Amino acid sequence: MNHDNYVIFKGTKDGLMILLSEELDFTTLKKHFEKKVIDASRFFHGAKVALTFQGRRLSEEEQQELIEILSEKSKLDISFVYDSEDRKIEMSSVKSNTEANLEQWEEGRVGFYKGTIRSGQQIEFSGSVVIVGDVNPGGQVIAEGSIIVLGGLKGMVHAGSKGNQAVFVAALSMTPMQLRIGNIISRSPDEEQNKSSSTPIAQIAYIHQERICIEPMDGKMKNLFF
Amino acid sequence: MSEVIVITSGKGGVGKTTTTANLGTGLALEGKRVALIDADIGLRNLDVVMGLENRIVYDLVDVVEGHCRVKQALIKDKRYSGMFLLPAAQTRDKNAINPEQMQKLCDTLKEDFDYILIDCPAGIEQGFKNAIAGADRAVVVTTPEVSAVRDADRIIGLLEASELRNPKLIVNRVKGDMVKRGDMMAIEDVMEILAVDIIGVVPDDDHIVISTNRGEPVVTDLHSLAGQAYRNITKRIMGEEVPLLNLEGDQGFMQRLKKLFGLGV
Numbered sequence: 121m122n123h124d125n126y127v128i129f130k131g132t133k134d135g136l137m138i139l140l141s142e143e144l145d146f147t148t149l150k151k152h153f154e155k156k157v158i159d160a161s162r163f164f165h166g167a168k169v170a171l172t173f174q175g176r177r178l179s180e181e182e183q184q185e186l187i188e189i190l191s192e193k194s195k196l197d198i199s200f201v202y203d204s205e206d207r208k209i210e211m212s213s214v215k216s217n218t219e220a221n222l223e224q225w226e227e228g229r230v231g232f233y234k235g236t237i238r239s240g241q242q243i244e245f246s247g248s249v250v251i252v253g254d255v256n257p258g259g260q261v262i263a264e265g266s267i268i269v270l271g272g273l274k275g276m277v278h279a280g281s282k283g284n285q286a287v288f289v290a291a292l293s294m295t296p297m298q299l300r301i302g303n304i305i306s307r308s309p310d311e312e313q314n315k316s317s318s319t320p321i322a323q324i325a326y327i328h329q330e331r332i333c334i335e336p337m338d339g340k341m342k343n344l345f346f
Numbered sequence: 347m348s349e350v351i352v353i354t355s356g357k358g359g360v361g362k363t364t365t366t367a368n369l370g371t372g373l374a375l376e377g378k379r380v381a382l383i384d385a386d387i388g389l390r391n392l393d394v395v396m397g398l399e400n401r402i403v404y405d406l407v408d409v410v411e412g413h414c415r416v417k418q419a420l421i422k423d424k425r426y427s428g429m430f431l432l433p434a435a436q437t438r439d440k441n442a443i444n445p446e447q448m449q450k451l452c453d454t455l456k457e458d459f460d461y462i463l464i465d466c467p468a469g470i471e472q473g474f475k476n477a478i479a480g481a482d483r484a485v486v487v488t489t490p491e492v493s494a495v496r497d498a499d500r501i502i503g504l505l506e507a508s509e510l511r512n513p514k515l516i517v518n519r520v521k522g523d524m525v526k527r528g529d530m531m532a533i534e535d536v537m538e539i540l541a542v543d544i545i546g547v548v549p550d551d552d553h554i555v556i557s558t559n560r561g562e563p564v565v566t567d568l569h570s571l572a573g574q575a576y577r578n579i580t581k582r583i584m585g586e587e588v589p590l591l592n593l594e595g596d597q598g599f600m601q602r603l604k605k606l607f608g609l610g611v
Contacts, residue, residue, distance in 0.1 A: 236541055238503030239496050256499050256539055274539070 126152045129160060135170030136196075138186075142176045149176075154189050161194040171201045228265055237261060237275060248287070257297055266290075272320075276300070285327045290337065293320035299332060301325065306332040348456040351463050351583070352481035354505075356497030358468030360489045361518040361548070364558060365576075366465040367395045369485075371563040372580030374429035378460040381420065383432045383451075385477040386467035387442055390434035397561020398423060398431055407435035410447045416454055425562075430459075440472040445479030452480025461583075470504060478505065484513035485545065485583075490520055490531035495539055502542060514545035516579065521550045522593035533590075546579035548572055549593050 126149060128139040140149060171190075173183060183201070190196055229247030237243055237251060239258025248265030259275035261267055266287040267279045273291035278300035280287040285302035298307045304327060322337040353366045363386075370382045384392035387407065393399045404419035409432070420430040432455075435442065455462050466477035478484065484505050488498040498515070505513050517536055524530035533547055551572035557564040565576040571591070578588045 238506075239500040241503045254539075254541065258496055258500065272538075 127156045129156065132172070135172065137172045137174055139174050140176040140178070146182055150185065150189070153186055154193060157190055157193045164194040164196045169196060169198060171198050173201075230265070231263075236271075239275075244281075255291075255296075263287075288324055288326040290322065290324040292322045294323035294325065294334060299325055299334075301327050301332055304330070304332055348460050348462065349483060350452045350456065350481045351461065351483045351485055352466050352478050352510075353463060353485045353487060354466035354474065354477065354501055355468065355487040355494070356470065356501040357488075357494045360487050360494050362468075362487050363391045363395050363465050364554060364564075365485070365487050365516060365518065365548075366392060366463050368563045368565040368573075368576040369580055369583065370429060370461075370463050371426055372565045372576055373461050373463075373583065374423070374426040375565070376580060376584065377428070378584075379428040379458065381430045381432060381455050381459045381462045383455075383462065383464045384434040385448070385464050385473060387434045387473065388436065388439045389467065390436050392465050393421075393431060393433045395558050395561065396423065396431055396563070398433075402433045405433045405435040406451075407438050407442045410443045410451065416451070440467065440476065443476055445475050448476045449480040470500065474501075474504070478508055478510060481510060484510045485516060486513045486540075486542070487516045487518055488536065488540075489518050490525070490533075490536055492531070495531070495536055499540055502540060513542055514582075515540060515542050516546045516548060517544065518548045519550040520547055520593050525593070544590070545582050546575060547590050547593060548575040548579075549591070 126141040126144055130137040130139060140153075144152070171187070173186070178186070187198065187201060191198060229245075231245045231247060231249045232252065233243055233249060234252045236253045237255045237259035239256055242260040242262065243249065243251070245261075245263045245265075247263065248267065249261065249263045250268045250270065251261060252270045254271040255261055255269055255273050255275040255277065257274045260277070261269075261275070262278045262281045264280065264282045264284065267277050267289045269277070269289075269291035271291070272293040273289070273296050275296065276298045277289055277296060279289045280302040281300075283302055285304075287301060289296075289299060289301060296308060298305065300306075323334050324337050325332055325334045327333070353362050353369070355362050363384075366382060370380045373380045382392060382396070383406065384390050385406070386392070390405075393402060398421050401421050404414040406419070408414045409416050409419045416432075420432055423429040423431060452462060452464075462480075464477050464481060467473035486498050486501055486505070488494045502513055505511075515537070517533055520533065521530055525532050533544070537544060549571050551564070551570055553564050553567055553570035554572050557567060557570075563576075564570050564573045565580070567573040571593075575591050578591065581588050
C-alpha cells in the first residue's frame, strides 16, 4: 500500500468520511493522520462537518485522540461524529458559534448517552451531557458542564463537577436523590412528595444566590438568565 | 434449540431458588428436557426445595474439577420425566469454579437438554459472575420492596454490561390487597423504575411455604394461585402469550362485564 493511503479523506453527502488503514499500529497511524490533517487544513478552513470514521475499529479514546488532532490542527468545526457502525452519535461543538448572544451558552463538548443509568452505574463527562433515558436511584451522572435528563431523574447528579457554578440540571421529571451543582449539595425533602398523580413537568435547577433553585421550565426562568 | 437461562436477583431471599424449582418443574411437565444447576456453592438450597437432598453423590465442583462425568452428577427427578438437578457443593465456596468452566459446562449440557436453568446466588461477586457466564437469557426476580427493586436495577445494569440484554422480570410475593390499599408498590411502580419486560407476577401464597417444606414445587398444585402464576410463566418462557394474573382481588360481575366490553374499570 502506498504510504499516502493509510489515511484517506473523503467528502460524502453527509459530511467528511475518514478511511483509516487497519495495517498500522495506532501510534504510527496517528502520525500519518496528523500530517494529512495539516496538509489539508487550508482546504478545511472553518467548514462545519459531520464526521465518520471507517475501515478500522477505534476505541473511544483513540477516536477522541483523532478528533482532538483534527480540531486542533485544522479550523474544522465538527458538529457530529458517527463511529464505524454508524450507531453512536457524539456531538462536540469544538469551535463556538460566532453569534454573540449565544456566547453565554458555550458549553464546550456535549455528550449524549442513550439508555437508563441504573443503580451502581456512573457516567462521567468532561463537558455537558444529555441523558436520553432515566437516571435511576443509585445511579450517578457527573459532568463538568450542565446535565440534561430527557427522562426521570431519580438518582444523583453533579453538574459543574470542577467547581463551575454557571451550569444547570434539567430533567423531564425531577426527583433526584441528591443534586449537586458546583460545590453546593442539596437533597430532596424527606417527606414524600405527592408524586406522579399529575403528569410530571420538566424542571430546571441552577444556582441563584449561593443556593440551588428548582423551578418548572415554563419559559419564565428569569433568574437563570439574569 | 436449547437455551441456558439464569435466574438472578441481586438481593437474597426474594425467591430465586423457588422460582428455579417451579419453572424447571413446569417446563418438565410441558414435556421438555430440563437441567437445573444450583450455582450457589456453599449455600446450596435447590436440592432441598426439590426434595432431592438425600440423593446427592457428586456435585458441580466435582464435575468442573473432573472427579466425575456430568451424567454421574446429574440427579434424575423420578416424579417428572426429563428433569435433572446438578447440585452445588456445600463444602466449598464460590471461588471453587470460574466463569470459563461454567460456560463449558453449559455448552456440554446444551447437547442433551432443551432448557438449562441456573439458580444464581445472591450478590454481585464471583458467584454471580460464574452463574451468568454460560447464560443465553436472564430472568430477574424481585419483590415489591424498594430494596429488592434497587438491587434488581443494579443487576440489570450488570447483566447488560455482560451482554445479557433484555432480561425478563418476575415480581414475586405480590399481596393484591396491600397493593389495592396503596401499602405496597404496585407492579406499575416496579416496572417504571426497571423498564424491562415483565414475564410474570407471582402472588404471596401460603402454599409456597408448604410446598417448599415438602420438597414439591407449587407449580404442580392445581388449586394454588402461585402455582397458576408459575404455569403461566413457564408458558411465556416457551414463547406463548398468556395474560398476567389479576391479583387485586376478585372483580365484581359488572366490572368483568365492563372489561369484557372494553369499558375499563
